[in-house]
Amino acid sequence: MSTTDTTQEIQTVERTHVVVLGAGYAGAMAANRLRRNPAVDVTVVNPQPFFVQRIRLHQFIARTGEPQAAFGDLLGDGIDVVVDTAVRIDARARRVHLASGKHVDYDYLIYAIGSRHHLPDIPGAADHALSASDWAAAQHLRERIDALDAGAPVVVVGGGLTGIELAGELAGRGFAVTLAGGGAVAPSVGERGRRATIRQLGRLGVDVLDNARVIAVETSRVILETEGREQYLPSAATVFATGFQAPELAADSGLTTDGIGRLQTDESLTSVDDDRILGAGDAVAVQGITLRMSCQAAQPLGAQAAEAVLARIAGDRPIPVDQAFVAQCTSIGRHAATLQFTRRDDSPARAVVTGRLAALAKEAVCRGTVWNIRREAAHPGAFSWLRGREVTAEREPVLQ
Ligand SMILES: Cc1cc2nc3c(=O)[nH]c(=O)nc-3n(C[C@H](O)[C@H](O)[C@H](O)COP(=O)(O)OP(=O)(O)OC[C@H]3O[C@@H](n4cnc5c(N)ncnc54)[C@H](O)[C@@H]3O)c2cc1C
Missing domain, CATH: 3.50.50.60 (FAD/NAD(P)-binding domain)
Known part of the structure; x- marks a missing residue:
């Protein structure tokens, strides 16, 4: 046994x-x-x-x-x-x-x-520049914007995607917005996308100053340099969108x-x-x-x-x-946008969609990012992404 x-x-x-x-x-x-x-x-x-x-x-x-x-x-x-x-x-x-x-x-x-925001070394910027780049900065900026009179002049400095989105949104709320590019506005999209972006900003009343360089910021005005000439712009709120760090x-x-x-x-x-x-x-x-x-x-x-x-x-x-990029989608107010499709390395491809259809795509992107996180919470490992040649x-x- x-x-x-x-x-x-x-x-x-x-x-x-x-x-x-x-x-x-x-x-x-x-x-x-x-x-x-x-x-x-x-x-x-x-x-x-x-x-x-x-x-x-x-x-x-x-x-x-x-x-x-x-x-x-x-x-x-x-x-x-x-x-x-x-x-x-x-x-x-x-x-x-x-x-x-x-x-x-x-x-x-x-x-x-x-x-968070990256402030260039421009006289007065550290004292007067506002920013939209993170939660604390955005709360402060919203308080300032809320206190402005209807139609007050607002200068957005920086012609990248964040500056464009902010300029469009504030113009949609009725402010007299100037977008001072500092270089070409929307440099990361192709020429078609760039022209469409400027056109759509114009429809909202945004004054787009391509290649205007801000050289100083004061309490209620901005000093620009365009082709060697100084220009003074009234500004009740000056917002810098000059990159992140x-x-x-x-x-x-x-x-x-x-x-x-x-x-x-x-x-x-x-x-x-x-x-x-x-x-x-x-x-x-x-x-x-x-x-x-x-x-x-x-x-x-x-x-x-x-x-x-x-x-x-x-x-x-x-x-x-x-991982690879797919597109750059920039909202321009609530009813327009530029959807620039990209190659995997984020350089612009030929296809560009604009107007209301692009605005709908942008809203879908915003919702999609939160949906991705929620789905990953419910099903760990579910999120997948486009892979491909690395961005060099x-x-x-x-x-x-
Ligand atoms: C107005 C605006 C529009 C944009 N639009 C687009 C767009 O259309 N498409 C796009 O791809 N990108 C866009 N971006 C950029 C995008 O928001 C950022 O690249 C993205 O949020 C980066 O994600 P992240 O998780 O690295 O950082 P975040 O989303 O910034 O998250 C970082 C988190 O860390 C927390 N944190 C910070 N410091 C500490 C600390 N010391 N200890 C603990 N926690 C901390 C923050 O509070 C935050 O919750 C936009 C940015 C702005 C400002």
């Missing part, structure tokens, strides 16, 4: 704690995707107790749209949200210090704190950053200083690849940062970033 030993082996699963800094397009996507591994505990640190759709901030300022979305079904079950601001990363101790004085420890960290957190924490403060990572989104720190979205510079700061790039980056962490936990090598350093000057 034989007996069988039925002693059951009790297995303990080792848990891994991943902290995600920033719950924007990249951070929220990353946090949700990490839930593919049930042995991962996820904590998100974010200053606001809700998701901010940054791509609607110009609407928030003009009171034509709402950027806040409750975290409710945007972040998957079990994700811990800490409403606070990271003020220092202690990489050696694997600890993040928070503005409240508390701290949070991690096994892996995903750095996804986005970007990353917050100082990475640099202040002793991590390697690029010239505009982005965490420097290798091709797998891993910090070049520490393989327990990964990054995604506007806040990172990926070695060998140039990606336009955009929610279009941020969401795939968030998903790939999560995949890289999951690979490291599993003892695998994370794979290099692989050749496009660097245009993208910057």
Whole structure:
């Protein structure tokens, strides 16, 4: 007679704690995707107790749209949200210090704190320039705009996509808007798209000054230089949309950053200083690849940062970033837009759609970005993105 030993082996699963800094397009996507591994505990640190759709901030300022979305079904079950601001990363101790004085420890960290406005060194800009680039700046700008008289002159400095969207939205609300390009307006779209953008801005009454360079900002006027001549423009509110830069957190924490403060990572989104720190979205510079700061790039980056962490936990090598651009879609007020299709490296292709159809496409894009995050919360791993040839350093000057 034989007996069988039925002693059951009790297995303990080792848990891994991943902290995600920033719950924007990249951070929220990353946090949700990490839930593919049930042995991962996820904590998100974010200053606001809700998701901010940054791509609607110009609407928030003009009171034509709402950027806040409750975290409710945007972040998957079990994700811990800490409403606070990271003020220092202690990489050696694997600890993040928070503005409240508390701290949070991690096994892996995903750095996804986005970007804010980049102010050029122009006399008076630091004192008088307003911005639409992040939640705090947008709230301040909205207060200023609300206090203006109907039809007051507003100058938007910067002819990139954000400046165009803001100028169109404010003109739609009845202000006398001048868009001072600083160089050509809409330089990243093709010539057809550029002409259509200027035409649509004109229909809303925006005075587009191509190639006018702002040389000083004062309390109630802006000084421009056009072909060597100075010009004075009255301005009740001067808004700078002159590009983005990353917050100082990475640099202040002793991590390697690029010239505009982005965490420097290798091709797998891993910090070049520490393989327990990964990054995604506007806040990172990926070695060998140039990606336009955009929610279009941020969401795939968030998903790939999560995949890289999951690979490291599993003892695998994370794979290099692989993603491509599809289009640049710029709203011009509530009823027009320019939809410029692009090649995978974000350079303009031939196809351009304008007018109401493009405006509908832009609204679909805005809703789609939130839908992507919500779907990833419900089904971790569901989000997919266009892959293809990486965006190379050749496009660097245009993208910057
Ligand atoms: C008016 C406007 C219109 C735009 N339109 C478009 C568009 O049409 N298409 C497009 O692709 N892009 C657009 N962009 C750019 C786009 O919004 C950004 O590129 C995108 O939001 C980047 O995503 P992210 O997740 O990296 O950062 P964010 O979306 O900025 O998220 C970062 C998060 O981190 C939080 N955070 C910041 N500091 C800390 C800290 N120290 N600790 C913890 N959390 C922190 C922030 O509060 C925020 O919640 C627009 C931008 C603006 C301002």
